[in-house]
Amino acid sequence: MLLRIVIGGVIVFVGLALAGGRMLWLARLIHSGAPAPGRLRGVGKRVWAELVEVLGQRKLLKRRQSGIPHALTFWGFIILLFTIIEAFGDVFARKSFAIPAIGRSPILGFLEDLFAVVVLAAVITFSIIRLVDSPARRERRSRFYGSHTRAAWLTLAMIATVMVTLLGYRAAQTNTGDFPYDSWAFASHGIGRLLAPLGTGTNSVIETVLLLCNVAAIMGFLVFVTYSKHLHIFVAPLNVAFSRRPRALGALEVAGAAEGAGTIEELSWKHLLDLVTCTECGRCQAACPAWNTSKPLSPKLLVMGLRDHLLSSGPRLFHGPAGGEPARASATAARAPGFASTNGAGAAAGAATAGAAASTNGAGAAAGAAMSLVPDVIAPQVVWSCTTCGACVEQCPVDIEHIDTIVDIRRHLVNEGELEEGVQEVLKNIAQQGNSFGKSGRMRARWVRELGFPVKDARKEKVRYLWFVGDFASFDERIAELSRALARILSDAGVDYGILYDGERNAGNDVRRIGEEGLFQLLVEQNMKTLNDIEFDSIFTTDPHSLNTLRNEYPAYGLDKAVLHYTELLADLIGSGALRARSLDRRVTYHDPCYLARHNRITQAPRQVLHALGCEVVEMPRHGLNTFCCGAGGGRIWMTDDPALGERPSESRIREAVSLGVDTFVVACPKDFTMYTDAAKTTGNDGRLEVVDVVQLVQQALAGEPVEGMVVA
Amino acid sequence: MVLLKQLPDLVEELEPSPDGTDIDREFIKFILNEFDDQALEEALVTKESSGAEVIVVALDEPEVDQVLYTALAKGADRAVKLTGVPAGTWVPTHLRAAILAPFVRELAPDLVLTGVQSAEDLDGQLASLLGGYLDLPHAAVVVGLEVKDSIARVVQELGSGRSVEEQITLPAVLGIQAASQAPRYAPISKIRQAMQAGGLEELEAPAPVDSADIAIAQVRIRRLYAPEKSTHAEMLTGDPGEVATRIAEILRSKGLVKA
Numbered sequence: 001m002l003l004r005i006v007i008g009g010v011i012v013f014v015g016l017a018l019a020g021g022r023m024l025w026l027a028r029l030i031h032s033g034a035p036a037p038g039r040l041r042g043v044g045k046r047v048w049a050e051l052v053e054v055l056g057q058r059k060l061l062k063r064r065q066s067g068i069p070h071a072l073t074f075w076g077f078i079i080l081l082f083t084i085i086e087a088f089g090d091v092f093a094r095k096s097f098a099i100p101a102i103g104r105s106p107i108l109g110f111l112e113d114l115f116a117v118v119v120l121a122a123v124i125t126f127s128i129i130r131l132v133d134s135p136a137r138r139e140r141r142s143r144f145y146g147s148h149t150r151a152a153w154l155t156l157a158m159i160a161t162v163m164v165t166l167l168g169y170r171a172a173q174t175n176t177g178d179f180p181y182d183s184w185a186f187a188s189h190g191i192g193r194l195l196a197p198l199g200t201g202t203n204s205v206i207e208t209v210l211l212l213c214n215v216a217a218i219m220g221f222l223v224f225v226t227y228s229k230h231l232h233i234f235v236a237p238l239n240v241a242f243s244r245r246p247r248a249l250g251a252l253e254v255a256g257a258a259e260g261a262g263t264i265e266e267l268s269w270k271h272l273l274d275l276v277t278c279t280e281c282g283r284c285q286a287a288c289p290a291w292n293t294s295k296p297l298s299p300k301l302l303v304m305g306l307r308d309h310l311l312s313s314g315p316r317l318f319h320g321p322a323g324g325e326p327a328r329a330s331a332t333a334a335r336a337p338g339f340a341s342t343n344g345a346g347a348a349a350g351a352a353t354a355g356a357a358a359s360t361n362g363a364g365a366a367a368g369a370a371m372s373l374v375p376d377v378i379a380p381q382v383v384w385s386c387t388t389c390g391a392c393v394e395q396c397p398v399d400i401e402h403i404d405t406i407v408d409i410r411r412h413l414v415n416e417g418e419l420e421e422g423v424q425e426v427l428k429n430i431a432q433q434g435n436s437f438g439k440s441g442r443m444r445a446r447w448v449r450e451l452g453f454p455v456k457d458a459r460k461e462k463v464r465y466l467w468f469v470g471d472f473a474s475f476d477e478r479i480a481e482l483s484r485a486l487a488r489i490l491s492d493a494g495v496d497y498g499i500l501y502d503g504e505r506n507a508g509n510d511v512r513r514i515g516e517e518g519l520f521q522l523l524v525e526q527n528m529k530t531l532n533d534i535e536f537d538s539i540f541t542t543d544p545h546s547l548n549t550l551r552n553e554y555p556a557y558g559l560d561k562a563v564l565h566y567t568e569l570l571a572d573l574i575g576s577g578a579l580r581a582r583s584l585d586r587r588v589t590y591h592d593p594c595y596l597a598r599h600n601r602i603t604q605a606p607r608q609v610l611h612a613l614g615c616e617v618v619e620m621p622r623h624g625l626n627t628f629c630c631g632a633g634g635g636r637i638w639m640t641d642d643p644a645l646g647e648r649p650s651e652s653r654i655r656e657a658v659s660l661g662v663d664t665f666v667v668a669c670p671k672d673f674t675m676y677t678d679a680a681k682t683t684g685n686d687g688r689l690e691v692v693d694v695v696q697l698v699q700q701a702l703a704g705e706p707v708e709g710m711v712v713a
Numbered sequence: 714m715v716l717l718k719q720l721p722d723l724v725e726e727l728e729p730s731p732d733g734t735d736i737d738r739e740f741i742k743f744i745l746n747e748f749d750d751q752a753l754e755e756a757l758v759t760k761e762s763s764g765a766e767v768i769v770v771a772l773d774e775p776e777v778d779q780v781l782y783t784a785l786a787k788g789a790d791r792a793v794k795l796t797g798v799p800a801g802t803w804v805p806t807h808l809r810a811a812i813l814a815p816f817v818r819e820l821a822p823d824l825v826l827t828g829v830q831s832a833e834d835l836d837g838q839l840a841s842l843l844g845g846y847l848d849l850p851h852a853a854v855v856v857g858l859e860v861k862d863s864i865a866r867v868v869q870e871l872g873s874g875r876s877v878e879e880q881i882t883l884p885a886v887l888g889i890q891a892a893s894q895a896p897r898y899a900p901i902s903k904i905r906q907a908m909q910a911g912g913l914e915e916l917e918a919p920a921p922v923d924s925a926d927i928a929i930a931q932v933r934i935r936r937l938y939a940p941e942k943s944t945h946a947e948m949l950t951g952d953p954g955e956v957a958t959r960i961a962e963i964l965r966s967k968g969l970v971k972a
């Protein structure tokens with residue numbers, strides 16, 4: 001018995017020292033990040049998030065196959081905490097230890113056994129998932145591509161060891177008379193019966209050995225967890241608690257250093273916490289339009305690359321750029337890449353993704369001067385490939401905020417003037433003329449001339465609805481045609497609306513997401529100056545991107561009016577009977593714009609309009625909140641696509657629609673109309689699939705004239 | 714020293730002013746002459762490679778403050794706006810050179826850079842006129858510059874793909890065609906910081922050079938016309954012989970060739 005206490009004591013002490021030391025080290029590392037204001041505000045919603053996201057495993061359960069076994073494992077571990085108390089009690093207190101009060105309850109005994117078995121079954125399920133979606137075979141298509149797979153297998157093996165030793169010593173206890181539970185602990189008693197013939201003496205030895213093994217496995221797992229991606233079991237609840245609620249979509253968070261993040265410690269501490277929380281599950285990667293169309297960006301690999309860099313930056317962050325005490329610095333550094341060193345394949349994967357995440361740099365570099373995030377740690381193409389579509393944020397089960405980090409890094413690049421020349425040109429145009437087209441700001445409202453009736457100037461008279469038209473809808477010839485269609489529909493329906501004429505400037509959504517924060521601020525000031533002086537009830541836009549910034553970001557600058565999408569307005573008009581449409585009787589599919597669906601949760605209004613027009617909406621596999629990006633967001637529309645880097649997201653999307661067998665592809669975003677009419681042509685589907693805007697269908701239903709998809713070729 | 718010049722933004726619809734002697738400058742936007750932007754970039758590159766001080770100088774022209782602050786945000790050390798000069802009208806290049814020359818002489822920079830030309834000075838006379846007034850060596854259409862001690866190695870483009878490399882002893886005046894890298898981007902936040910810091914110097918322009926040339930070169934505009942819209946283009950098809958015949962016919966019918 002004494003031996004048992006001594007061995008157990010040593011194991012526990014060493015385990016706690018290693019794990020505790022590591023956790024403190026990580027805490028210091030994260031603490032070195034920039035401030036992240038407002039992360040404690042709203043305790044109520046944070047507690048709720050813990051319940052729903054952590055306890056309820058909401059996002060994980062979106063993927064049933066892995067979500068259910070994960071949830072069972074998670075809940076199992078909570079129940080199995082009792083067995084850990086029991087094991088420690090058995091080692092340190094007395095052989096037939098039982099937790100006071102509840103320690104002999106048949107229900108607890110049953111639950112413990114049940115979850116031990118369930119977790120074992122889950123481990124088998126996880127193994128099958130990993131074998132089926134093996135990155136070695138499926139390469140980029142596997143969501144585990146680039147993850148540390150060996151560490152993942154080790155994790156599964158360790159969990160299995162904990163469960164097997166647990167059931168083993170409990171079974172032996174049933175024969176030595178030390179087991180606190182009756183036959184409701186079915187598995188322990190079942191296995192116990194198999195061990196019974198060995199006799200009490202042998203069973204007693206088995207009990208001691210397996211008990212110590214169990215404690216060792218638990219402590220080993222504990223230490224391993226703090227050195228691997230499995231750290232999430234401790235930090236995920238924290239990361240969820242500090243995450244932006246309800247979600248890190250819509251408005252962008254502008255925290256951290258004012259000039260963006262050029263080095264790792266210029267990211268906010270929350271975004272550093274993000275990095276060590278990532279479980280490498282690859283849900284974000286599987287949904288990312290950039291990754292899915294062969295671009296160098298994977299949100300997962302980006303996070304992993306930054307994380308490895310963070311871990312190897314410890315010595316510099318703690319001891320200053322000179323490396324402080326060199327001996328200690330390198331010792332810590334050698335410890336730091338624990339994540340990476342678990343698996344060599346990780347580094348190989350990093351290299352294979354065209355520098356997606358420049359692999360962890362050695363301890364030597366880390367101890368020296370600060371490395372730049374771009375290009376030392378991450379290739380610039382990775383950062384610029386992001387469309388800010390939000391699919392990663394939507395998917396991430398531990399609430400990592402990829403977009404905020406990406407834009408933070410972009411802000412630094414913009415501040416250094418390191419951005420594509422074409423984009424510089426566009427930004428200069430926006431600064432000078434207020435629009436991305438580089439046309440004179442005075443031409444903004446030229447599109448109304450052809451209408452043949454006046455549109456109110458909201459700067460001169462009060463209107464009910466202010467139409468914030470946006471650049472594309474004003475300056476692009478094809479899209480201006482759609483704007484005119486909407487203007488006619490609204491005027492015919494007697495809607496009181498007006499526009500700002502040349503008083504409108506680009507709303508700045510994409511400008512901000514490119515990382516040109518200063519220009520965004522300038523645009524907001526200019527627009528707000530106009531908006532503050534006029535009278536209106538609410539704003540509507542056709543462009544989901546303008547809608548996003550007006551709705552979610554302008555309020556911080558004083559805008560206090562409702563912001564609607566035109567599909568919401570049309571749905572209202574139809575609902576109230578102001579618009580009476582005949583049935584079109586068409587089978588269509590509808591593409592949810594990222595900035596409408598994911599960032600602003602508007603998915604019903606456009607479908608209501610389509611249903612009211614007598615359209616049967618056939619959904620694409622990726623729809624609603626899981627929609628696929630057209631590739632134009634986040635300023636990508638102004639960047640050049642490298643044809644060597646695979647197809648465009650919009651082309652992938654068109655193929656998805658074609659495979660449904662519908663002939664009409666409905667969009668509700670000016671940029672989408674451009675992106676998809678082009679994609680339909682480049683994929684050779686323009687004869688098979690007609691790209692139409694919701695407004696064109698409404699127009700057709702009202703006028704009874706056939707709708708032309710491509711307005712102007 | 715970099716000389717900057719504001720031009721009407723050509724995306725605007727330019728119209729003759731009511732009296733017909735100038736374009737209507739009241740409602741249009743002004744932007745920096747793109748070649749001056751190249752000159753500024755080359756100056757900044759030179760500063761980075763050989764550690765000079767960069768002073769940007771402009772006449773008090775519309776919206777010029779923004780341009781000067783942008784230059785400061787990009788890394789210029791001083792920005793000077795010369796006031797008391799004719800503003801809001803067209804400043805012919807001779808006059809511009811005559812205004813700038815005394816100021817340049819006063820500051821005596823090692824190197825003066827300006828854009829090779831502008832939409833209002835298509836002959837690119839500014840650099841050479843200044844050189845003349847100041848009695849300094851000058852070169853135009855410069856596409857390469859390297860400064861070492863008081864020698865500038867200059868690459869000048871001669872046209873039809875040929876260029877010449879030469880050494881000029883400083884001080885000198887150069888008309889820059891292209892900088893060695895694309896003009897850098899100045900983030901708005903930096904421009905605004907520069908504006909808040911308010912480092913713009915406003916100096917009274919010294920009296921212009923008094924020279925007989927100016928009077929001679931002082932063009933008087935009698936009347937400006939908006940360009941006539943050409944209404945149609947004719948596509949010539951057929952074999953080369955037929956096309957050639959047709960071209961000859963057209964030229965003859967317009968009275969451009971006789972025979």
Ligand code: SF4
Binds near residue numbers: 287299385390391
């Ligand atoms: S926002 Fe979209 S494009 Fe950007 S990393 Fe996330 S999923 Fe990929």
Ligand code: SF4
Binds near residue numbers: 396
């Ligand atoms: S960022 Fe989130 S979704 Fe992506 S791999 Fe990490 S944990 Fe999974």
